[in-house]
Amino acid sequence: MSYEVKTEAFEGPLDLLLHLINRLEIDIYDIKMAEITSQYMEHIHAMRVLELNEASEYLVMAATLLSIKSKMLLPIHQDDEMEEDFDIQLNDPRDELVSKLIEYKKYKEAASNLQEMEESSNLFYTKPPTDLSNYQDSQQLALFELDVNVYDMLGAFQKMLRRKQLSAPLHTRISKQEVSIKDQMRTVVSTLKLGGGKLSFYDLFPTRDKTTIVTTFLSLLELMKRQIVQIEQKSNFEELFVLLRKEVMESEFDDEIDE
Amino acid sequence: MNSTMKLMSKIESLLFVSGDDGLTKKQLVFLTDSTEELVTETLETMMIEYEKNDNRGIIIKQLAETYQFVTKTENVQCIQKLVENPTSQSLSQASLEVLAIIAYKQPITRVEIEDIRGVKSERPIYTLAAKGLVQEVGRAEGTGRAILYGTTTEFLQYFGLKNIKALPPLPEEIAIDEMEDTDLFMTKFQEAFVTQE
Amino acid sequence: MNSTMKLMSKIESLLFVSGDDGLTKKQLVFLTDSTEELVTETLETMMIEYEKNDNRGIIIKQLAETYQFVTKTENVQCIQKLVENPTSQSLSQASLEVLAIIAYKQPITRVEIEDIRGVKSERPIYTLAAKGLVQEVGRAEGTGRAILYGTTTEFLQYFGLKNIKALPPLPEEIAIDEMEDTDLFMTKFQEAFVTQE
Numbered sequence: 001m002s003y004e005v006k007t008e009a010f011e012g013p014l015d016l017l018l019h020l021i022n023r024l025e026i027d028i029y030d031i032k033m034a035e036i037t038s039q040y041m042e043h044i045h046a047m048r049v050l051e052l053n054e055a056s057e058y059l060v061m062a063a064t065l066l067s068i069k070s071k072m073l074l075p076i077h078q079d080d081e082m083e084e085d086f087d088i089q090l091n092d093p094r095d096e097l098v099s100k101l102i103e104y105k106k107y108k109e110a111a112s113n114l115q116e117m118e119e120s121s122n123l124f125y126t127k128p129p130t131d132l133s134n135y136q137d138s139q140q141l142a143l144f145e146l147d148v149n150v151y152d153m154l155g156a157f158q159k160m161l162r163r164k165q166l167s168a169p170l171h172t173r174i175s176k177q178e179v180s181i182k183d184q185m186r187t188v189v190s191t192l193k194l195g196g197g198k199l200s201f202y203d204l205f206p207t208r209d210k211t212t213i214v215t216t217f218l219s220l221l222e223l224m225k226r227q228i229v230q231i232e233q234k235s236n237f238e239e240l241f242v243l244l245r246k247e248v249m250e251s252e253f254d255d256e257i258d259e
Numbered sequence: 260m261n262s263t264m265k266l267m268s269k270i271e272s273l274l275f276v277s278g279d280d281g282l283t284k285k286q287l288v289f290l291t292d293s294t295e296e297l298v299t300e301t302l303e304t305m306m307i308e309y310e311k312n313d314n315r316g317i318i319i320k321q322l323a324e325t326y327q328f329v330t331k332t333e334n335v336q337c338i339q340k341l342v343e344n345p346t347s348q349s350l351s352q353a354s355l356e357v358l359a360i361i362a363y364k365q366p367i368t369r370v371e372i373e374d375i376r377g378v379k380s381e382r383p384i385y386t387l388a389a390k391g392l393v394q395e396v397g398r399a400e401g402t403g404r405a406i407l408y409g410t411t412t413e414f415l416q417y418f419g420l421k422n423i424k425a426l427p428p429l430p431e432e433i434a435i436d437e438m439e440d441t442d443l444f445m446t447k448f449q450e451a452f453v454t455q456e
Numbered sequence: 457m458n459s460t461m462k463l464m465s466k467i468e469s470l471l472f473v474s475g476d477d478g479l480t481k482k483q484l485v486f487l488t489d490s491t492e493e494l495v496t497e498t499l500e501t502m503m504i505e506y507e508k509n510d511n512r513g514i515i516i517k518q519l520a521e522t523y524q525f526v527t528k529t530e531n532v533q534c535i536q537k538l539v540e541n542p543t544s545q546s547l548s549q550a551s552l553e554v555l556a557i558i559a560y561k562q563p564i565t566r567v568e569i570e571d572i573r574g575v576k577s578e579r580p581i582y583t584l585a586a587k588g589l590v591q592e593v594g595r596a597e598g599t600g601r602a603i604l605y606g607t608t609t610e611f612l613q614y615f616g617l618k619n620i621k622a623l624p625p626l627p628e629e630i631a632i633d634e635m636e637d638t639d640l641f642m643t644k645f646q647e648a649f650v651t652q653e
Contacts, residue, residue, distance in 0.1 A: 123335045
């Protein structure tokens with residue numbers, strides 16, 4: 001078995017362990033140490049680019065797993081001479097790890113609840129308070145007790161950004177930041193490469209932003225003209241596919257685009 | 260009757276002006292020169308009326324310990340045409356995890372958060388503080404006097420919560436039964452073990 | 457009939473969200489996916505209805521090309537009370553916004569602050585200066601030589617900061633960049649507008 005693993009996909013070693021427990025359908029209260037340890041090792045080997053900071057956390061967990069595994073390998077009871085170890089045997093070496101995993105799992109679930117709440121509160125909007133300072137005479141305003149901290153200030157700033165965001169398109173629609181056709185040609189080609197050389201026409205338009213849609217469309221036309229891509233459609237009204245026809249040299253983008 | 264109507268009008272004016280600051284019932288009573296009873300009753304009438312009247316585009320919602328106007332969810336699409344990147348603002352997984360821990364265990368230090376998550380969490384805490392969702396609420400006892408974090412009013416506002424108690428209960432420690440089963444098993448196992456000896 | 461009702465609701469949502477900025481008829485047509493005829497008709501119905509309904513505390517005001525909600529004049533007293541009531545946050549919101557902008561972008565002129573906020577900011581600046589939180593720190597180059605504002609040592613003391621670098625970072629500073637982009641657009645927009653005239 002081989003895996004494609006990205007570090008960003010996991011929020012740390014506990015998250016990775018939970019993922020493995022889930023996938024292997026292991027009982028969290030009865031973790032098969034040998035299995036999970038080897039899977040965990042495979043995963044951290046597969047994580048190619050680990051930031052040093054994070055790597056250390058994953059490695060510490062690897063060491064913990066190995067040490068638990070080796071403790072588990074000790075025979076449960078041998079002969080009477082081992083009686084001293086009796087107490088230790090009663091304490092499952094996995095206990096601490098299990099309780100950590102369970103604790104973490106709780107908050108991971110709580111986080112996904114928060115995410116749902118975030119989504120549903122994105123469904124309604126409010127407005128900033130009306131600026132009433134015109135009703136207020138300045139002297140009174142200066143006497144006004146300001147009972148705030150740095151975080152209130154940051155909060156106010158965030159609120160302002162949210163407000164800005166709301167009115168932005170009405171002002172910006174007039175002159176939007178321009179993406180050049182040349183740049184967009186590059187993007188289309190690299191998207192196609194990532195998609196294995198063939199993608200549905202619609203996959204190339206993930207945005208609803210008008211300017212980008214227009215630029216992408218123009219860049220597709222240009223790419224077709226240069227025979228870098230080809231459009232395929234099995235029959236009328238079927239889905240359109242865009243195919244990458246050849247390896248593209250960087251220099252090919254430099255040619256002048258006739259307007 | 261006439262005075263209730265005027266009260267409705269006053270409350271509508273006040274809630275409109277205060278926007279996402281909102282107003283508490285107490286403030287509404289004070290500002291409208293009315294009684295708590297009347298304000299309560301009128302607010303209830305208004306809440307029902309706004310909700311069920313198809314001509315209305317706003318409703319009254321209890322958010323962050325206050326009453327506020329918010330838009331009806333069914334109109335979200337036309338409002339989002341006003342917004343540049345409707346989804347780009349959402350919080351990262353790391354931030355959500357840290358926020359969940361802070362929300363349920365506040366006041367809490369950074370080290371305690373990192374202990375639960377098993378990873379460094381400085382950056383998500385910074386991001387959350389910068390977004391005004393968490394704040395310093397004090398210092399822990401003992402050496403080092405680590406910063407204690409808690410959630411803000413903006414947190415309640417952001418997640419559409421009436422107050423901190425309105426947070427859904429923390430997901431319980433997986434099925435308790437399962438655990439008891441295991442315990443039972445363990446006990447039996449131990450018994451067997453002891454008998455063997 | 458049903459679609460007109462939905463249109464009313466949509467327009468109410470949109471006018472509410474746009475607050476003091478308001479929206480033009482053209483924008484409303486675009487945002488509601490409707491026709492100019494329908495929007496005109498619906499706006500007229502709404503204006504009459506809001507005006508004559510004693511339960512309503514807001515009316516639609518037409519200012520030049522822009523439609524916006526304003527409170528009914530008969531409720532001015534309770535609004536005034538809100539202004540004078542020291543628990544109201546709407547006043548500090550404006551001051552805090554300006555303070556944040558000055559703290560993070562100092563030295564900065566009043567015009568630049570107003571560009572960022574999109575509203576006049578003379579009063580909040582005055583208030584902050586009177587409280588000793590901000591001060592003149594110099595003059596801008598060029599004609600006019602506008603006053604440059606910065607924070608004071610009292611500001612640091614008030615917020616318990618060792619120095620100005622101890623301010624919590626803004627989320628990846630992206631916010632500011634975005635803001636500057638928008639401001640550029642705003643400026644271009646205004647230029648275009650002025651030239652047209």
